[in-house]
Amino acid sequence: MTVPVATSLARLCVTSDLSLAEALQRLDETGGGPLLVLDHDGRLLRLVTDGDLRRMILAGSGNDAALSLLPPVTPVAARMDTSVAELEALFATHRITAIPRLDAEGRPRVLERREFSGPVLLSTPHLGELEQEFVQQAFDTNWIAPLGPQVEGFERELADYSNNAHVAALSSGTAALHLGLILLGVKDGDRVYCPSFTFAASANPIRYERAEPVFIDSETETWNMSPAALERALSRDAARGKLPSAVVIANLYGQSADMDPLLELCDSYGVPVLEDAAESLGATYKGRKSGSFGKLSAFSFNGNKIITTSGGGALCSDDEELIARARFLSTQAREPAAHYEHKHIGYNYRMSNILAGIGRGQLKVLDERVARRREIFELYRSVLAGIEGIEWMPEPEGYFSTRWLTTATFKREMGQNPVQLLEALKVVGIEVRPLWKPMHRQPVFAGCEYVSHGENHSVSDDLFDCGLCLPSGSNMSDETVIRIAEQLRYLLAG
Numbered sequence: 001m002t003v004p005v006a007t008s009l010a011r012l013c014v015t016s017d018l019s020l021a022e023a024l025q026r027l028d029e030t031g032g033g034p035l036l037v038l039d040h041d042g043r044l045l046r047l048v049t050d051g052d053l054r055r056m057i058l059a060g061s062g063n064d065a066a067l068s069l070l071p072p073v074t075p076v077a078a079r080m081d082t083s084v085a086e087l088e089a090l091f092a093t094h095r096i097t098a099i100p101r102l103d104a105e106g107r108p109r110v111l112e113r114r115e116f117s118g119p120v121l122l123s124t125p126h127l128g129e130l131e132q133e134f135v136q137q138a139f140d141t142n143w144i145a146p147l148g149p150q151v152e153g154f155e156r157e158l159a160d161y162s163n164n165a166h167v168a169a170l171s172s173g174t175a176a177l178h179l180g181l182i183l184l185g186v187k188d189g190d191r192v193y194c195p196s197f198t199f200a201a202s203a204n205p206i207r208y209e210r211a212e213p214v215f216i217d218s219e220t221e222t223w224n225m226s227p228a229a230l231e232r233a234l235s236r237d238a239a240r241g242k243l244p245s246a247v248v249i250a251n252l253y254g255q256s257a258d259m260d261p262l263l264e265l266c267d268s269y270g271v272p273v274l275e276d277a278a279e280s281l282g283a284t285y286k287g288r289k290s291g292s293f294g295k296l297s298a299f300s301f302n303g304n305k306i307i308t309t310s311g312g313g314a315l316c317s318d319d320e321e322l323i324a325r326a327r328f329l330s331t332q333a334r335e336p337a338a339h340y341e342h343k344h345i346g347y348n349y350r351m352s353n354i355l356a357g358i359g360r361g362q363l364k365v366l367d368e369r370v371a372r373r374r375e376i377f378e379l380y381r382s383v384l385a386g387i388e389g390i391e392w393m394p395e396p397e398g399y400f401s402t403r404w405l406t407t408a409t410f411k412r413e414m415g416q417n418p419v420q421l422l423e424a425l426k427v428v429g430i431e432v433r434p435l436w437k438p439m440h441r442q443p444v445f446a447g448c449e450y451v452s453h454g455e456n457h458s459v460s461d462d463l464f465d466c467g468l469c470l471p472s473g474s475n476m477s478d479e480t481v482i483r484i485a486e487q488l489r490y491l492l493a494g
Contacts, residue, residue, distance in 0.1 A: 012036050012098070013108075014067070015043065020056055021063035023048060036075075036100055036108055037067060043106035047074045070478055077102050080490040084119065084429040101483075103490060109483070120484060121427040123304040123405060126369060126475040131361030138353045145203050147331075148353035152358050155314070161363060162281070162299070163292040164316035165260040166323035169351035170330055170360070173300025173313035178205035178316055179349065180274040180296040181246060186211050190245040193233060193271075197460035200252045201300075202276050203439050206248075214244065215440045217453040218460050221396055223407075225249050226256035226453040227265065233451040234269050242365065245248040247273050251280035252436070253393055253469075254306070254373070254404030263293060274298070278313070282306060284371040284400040285330050291316060301494045302356075306369050306404050306474070307362035309355040324347045372400045372474040376481055377403040379468060383485035387492050389416050406470045407435060409463065416492060418468050430484055437465030 011030045014023065016037050026035060027050055035048040052070055061069060076094050078087055078101045090099055100108030107299040138150055155167040170176050186192055188210040194203045196215035206213045216233060219226040230247070237243050247266050266273050275294030283290040291297040296319075301312035314448050315326050328334075333346025339489055351359075389411035395401045410416035434461050440450035452458040471484055 013038055014048075014084070015040075016068040017066050019063060020053060020061055020065045020067070023067060025054055034098065041105075041107075044075050044077060044100055044102060044108045045326075046070070046073050047077075047100070052267065056179075057179065065470070075100070077108065080487060081424065081428065087429075102487070109174060109486065114324045119431060120471045120476070120480060121473065122431045122433055122469060124472050124473045124475065125303050125308045125310070126473060127358075128361055128365040130289060130364050131358045134357030134360045135354055138357050144354050147350060148356075149351045150356040150360060153350055153361070154351075154356040155361055156175075157360060158299070158314055159316065161289075161366070162297075162316055163289045164297065165318040166316065166320050168323050168326040168330060169356055170315060170316045170326075170349045170435065171351055172311060172340065172349075173276075173298050174201040174205060175330070175347070175349040176298035176300075176313040177201065177248070177274065177276060177278075177316040179209050179213070179329055179347070180298055181205050181209055181248075182329065183296060183322050184272050184274060184323055186245045191237070193230070193244045193247040194439065195248070195250045195252075195460075196440045197223065197436055197463060198252060198439065199278075199436055200439070200444075201278070202248055202250050211245070211446050213350055213439070213445060215438070215445070215450045217451060217458055218463065219258070219453055220256060220459055221394060222258055222399070223393055223459075223463060224252055224356075225256070225262060226459065227258060227261040229451045229453050230265050234265055234271070238269060243269055244271055247271050248276055249273055250276035250278070250307060251283065251290050252408050254280055254283055254402035255393065256280055256283050256285035256399060256401075258396075259285050272296075278458060279305070279404050280402065282366050286398045294324060295319065301362070306373065306402055307359070307366050309351070309359040309362065312351050312355050312359060314351075337389070347456045369473050369474045369494045373403045373406075373472055376472055376476060377406045379478060379481045380406050380485050382490055383482055387489060389492075401414040404472065406472045407467060408470070409435075409467045410492075412466055416466075418466055421488070421491055422487075425484075425487065428487060431471060431489060433469045435463050435469065437464050 013036045023035060037045045037048055048067060078090060078099055080103060102108050134150055138144060151169050155169050157353040186209050190211040191214055192206045192211050193216050194206060194213050194454055197218040201215050205334050217226050217229040218224055249262055251257055273294040275291060275297035277291035277297050278300035280290040291299055297316045299314045301309040303310055317323050329346050330349035332348060333342055333344040335341035384390055391409045391440060393407045410418050425432050439445050
């Protein structure tokens with residue numbers, strides 16, 4: 001992949017033999033500069049502003065006069081480790097709209113103030129043009145309360161997209177996982193297998209039902225649940241007469257787990273699967289949509305997900321009775337009576353009509369958002385090509401990842417410290433996060449069983465200890481991605 005060069009940088013960079021007339025024209029074309037005067041090795045000599053050119057004219061210089069006539073000055077520039085506060089001060093003090101940021105060799109890349117409008121966050125919402133139209137329909141009909149035509153439309157369209165027969169739109173992905181466990185019959189004292197390398201929402205609902213989580217390690221090929229670890233756990237627990245009531249299989253960072261061997265193992269022991277597809281809407285595994293493998297599957301539409309309803313989730317299945325039961329339980333388990341009759345404990349887990357309208361608009365652009373996130377991943381990989389010790393999250397043959405987040409590991413034996421990288425990037429306004437801290441290392445789950453990938457090899461621990469998530473929002477510009485990647489290259493170079 002060819003790394004694009006920012007148009008502003010190409011037009012702003014000049015040599016000292018550029019004429020006054022040409023410099024004036026270049027400033028006009030680029031919106032006021034400043035121009036960057038470089039030597040023959042591409043290092044920055046000075047900046048030239050419109051004020052400098054006016055002073056040349058007042059001093060009697062003709063149109064053919066070269067910029068080399070300007071007196072030498074120390075250029076206003078930022079370093080790669082210049083902090084956010086220092087950058088803001090440079091913009092304000094010198095009243096400029098762009099500033100060069102120099103690499104270790106003194107070569108510049110322009111940082112424009114309009115691009116530097118604040119910190120670069122990990123994954124921000126990206127709204128399209130249709131969300132407001134669907135939400136306006138809810139307002140126009142005064143159908144603001146939970147349920148309504150937008151909820152029904154969102155459920156129908158999400159079912160079509162995800163290859164599920166039935167969908168219940170809910171208030172969060174966590175609510176979907178909780179209801180999924182209830183519908184699978186999980187109860188007090190049961191055991192439920194769950195990935196260790198995942199977000200806490202995959203495991204917390206197990207505790208809601210007073211069941212006991214058993215954490216299963218990941219594999220290196222997908223970073224998701226290890227078939228080898230699952231097989232050892234099932235074989236051991238079958239011998240002990242303590243098989244789990246369910247297995248939660250999560251698909252992390254936009255990529256499916258290796259479903260064929262995992263499902264085959266669960267089927268052979270008669271254990272149902274709850275697929276946690278909170279992070280993988282839009283991904284496929286061997287041509288089949290992520291979120292269509294489990295007896296029940298859960299999606300999340302939290303604000304940082306690839307599409308969002310600001311908050312929300314969904315529970316999916318081909319079993320109509322299960323989803324009908326989910327809708328019943330999620331609306332406080334109210335019986336069909338004129339008064340409020342309740343025979344079961346219910347939950348306030350249903351999605352509102354307004355949020356479903358946002359979801360319908362977001363679903364229309366899901367494939368575009370996936371394409372953009374994959375572009376961002378490839379751009380990072382291209383700019384950082386050749387840096388030893390970086391290993392990107394793999395995408396095995398037959399998988400299609402959404403690259404919800406661009407993730408990589410950094411080898412400590414190469415002198416790379418992910419914690420130090422995170423802190424250094426934070427100083428310059430770039431948010432990165434560690435990979436998920438394994439559940440078996442979380443204080444709240446202390447004492448729970450953990451089955452590692454190998455007898456003496458924990459993949460989850462390796463990933464957490466050396467991995468980072470990079471900013472990946474689909475509304476990021478190429479220039480911003482390149483700036484982050486170059487900053488990371490600079491830090492990795494020491």
